[in-house]
Amino acid sequence: MSEEAVAENTKEMKKVFDRPESLNDQQFSYCPGCHHGVINRLIAEAIDELGIQDTTVGTAPVGCSVFLYKWFDIDVIQPAHGRVSAVATGAKRARPDLTVFAYQGDGDFASIGTNNSTHAANRGENITTFFINNTLYGMTGGEMAPTTLIGQKTTTTPQGRTAKDYGYPIKMSEMLAELDGPTYITRQAVYDPKRIDKARTAIKKAFRFQMEDEGYSLIEFLSACPINWGMDPVEANERIKKEVEEVYPLGDIIERS
Amino acid sequence: MDQYSTIVSGFGGQGVILTGKIIARTGMEEGLEVTWLPSYGPEMRGGTANCTAIISSKLIGSPVVKEPSSLIAFNKPSLDKFGPSVQQDGVIVLNSSLIDDFSLDKSHKVVLLPVNELAKDLGNQKVINMVALGGWSKATGKLSLSALKKGMKLTLEESGKERFVDINQKALEKGYETAKEGIKASSV
Amino acid sequence: MGEKKLMRGNEAIAEAAIRAGCRNYFAYPITPQAELLQWMAEHMPEKENGTFLQAESEIGAISMVYGAASTGERTMTSSSSPGISLKQEGISYLAGSELPAVIVNIMRGGPGVGNIQPAQADYFQATKGGGHGDYRLIVLAPSTVPEAAELTFEAFNLADEYRNPVILLADGMIGQMMEPVELPSPVDTSDLQPKPWATTGTDGRDSNTIRSFAMGAEALKSINRDLQGKYENIKKAETRYEEIGVDDPDVLLVAFGTVARIARTTRRLAEEQGINLGIFRPITLWPFPGDRLAELSKKVDTVLTVEMNAGQMVEDVRLSVNSEINTPFYGEQGGVVPDPGRILQEVKKYV
């Protein structure tokens, strides 16, 4: 997302026009109106505020956010597609003093990597996971993801997703909340200043849980992919509000500490 | 005909990919050997796109060319990237609506076409690519206007876009006619 | 044969598979073969009980292939290098259970995530057994889009005939580029040879099992002996190659797939300079046409191998030819496609 668009979305906040310390002086290469950029920025701000830039290790998943290692001025590991939760587990177990975050698209987290994501949550790994749900595969060309809504047209469901062939949109956050392992699971969006503010609070909370050794947290973001949705950025924001939230309601799902 | 290669390059959304396909489709219809190769990858998102179309009376070896016979450049970055590699005496069709300053050193045959304005005259901004292709036909003489019209029609029909055939025909004609006046050597 | 169509390699492979009677296709998206899934999603004939299913992962996809192939139906999966790595477990099981299936690898640059540009760096993986155990795959390497369609069609016949998985090993350039293709006419799936070994429900016959499991050393030894016997038969009957200008060449160039077609341009450039460049193109990478290459190598001092990797097939070339002659290698890596003029420079070193 462009700088202006971020600024527009976060008009009422202070500090908006400064680049967070944890971000490099680089223009994001996401498409216009993509929420990955907003989310990246919010994570960087949280890292700054918590003063953990030097002790944080991030992950750059295979997907549109693979260039995360370019945007962030922190140490970053780039794992295989789907393996992010397991790789984050490895890093955290090896160096419990570091703050480790997993950043994963819905293809990564909820399809190819479901076993790794589920078991990291079930073990209550002391990591912070950001799960970007844009209801399809962005990078490879707009294919169906397990999160795709019923009826949604994608390049591999040209007639729209049917429950008969592909079941229903997977609710990873609710599913994982059934387990005893996780500490904090919440679903957030970033399409307006109010939502951004809430998301910012959630990110900081999730990092704090890790820093206080409280265990696994997961923030699912409902994220716009205007290019593959065939919409302009404003329409894409509207779609999240009107359609995606219907299936994936916002708010905290569990908090145990 | 010896091998004739064309690189088409511009922003995503300028119809670059389709233009190259129409050259290949038309060549095939004319009984020639053809290849079409896109640049692919995430850089296509919003960024630049290009493709290479080759037509030849003989079997085509490499579909990649370092020095194309001709170039259709829809924007400045495309001209900067591919312009210098165009063969001596090769053809360069330039979108002069977006490219105003340029310098080329070889003796290229350069066609300046204000495709955005010409397309606007036709009432459809989407057809800038066919305006340029019409100009290319005139300048290169490799595929005739009538052959390209047919190739374009077939290509659009095959992808269920018959309704755009008429306007694209007009655009091809417009480019062809305008290029008649606008061809110069590159010492401009 | 029908009329000519201008198609992308990925599309031509998908359509040729459908025409070969493939009614089960399972895959996971990956560049540069995404169009293959997209074509299958749109064109798999549902009326004929065709299945297109996007799997949750490549491991899921290859296991679905194992299940569908067990029922005797023509089955395919496709991917690109990183995804093919994930499929190796399933491929070993397919080979061990002697199941016919077609696996398409539209190779890209590696190792790891690498990039999405064309490469040939999965030669070892495909020809030497990427998974565990002593097994072989029939490996077909097309060098043009029409040949990709032709070999895909043929792959299903070979898979059925030998009850063996077949890999179509192409690269991102063949997957992405368009060329005129004459598609094979569709087979009537009811005309295909029956598969009495398949798990289709006993319906009165003795029960069948599909397995790679064998308790006891002797039992597994005998299975392995049978497999090796089958591989010997395949070597004798199915080795394929193409030769261009090999009668009296100054240098013999060996290349497969994309590089072989690029070498044709090099050959033309060489001709202009009075150099006779012969080209030997293995079409089956396994079985490797080593015997024929050995014969041809008797006529030259130099056999130059060119690949889009750091030197993989060249090992088979060196094993095949007389050790007295020169066997240099030239390769490009990381998705760089070798330039015909650059290859000519290599050739000229040996003239």
Ligand SMILES: Cc1ncc(C[n+]2csc(CCOP(=O)(O)OP(=O)(O)O)c2C)c(N)n1
């Ligand atoms: C093993 C393997 N399979 C497939 C791919 C191809 N691939 C790259 S990104 C991606 C999915 C992208 O979707 P998502 O995770 O939702 O992230 P987004 O791009 O939407 O942010 C896939 C399938 C790969 N790189 N590796």
Ligand code: SF4
């Ligand atoms: S394709 Fe979608 S997810 Fe990827 S950068 Fe563009 S908008 Fe964002």
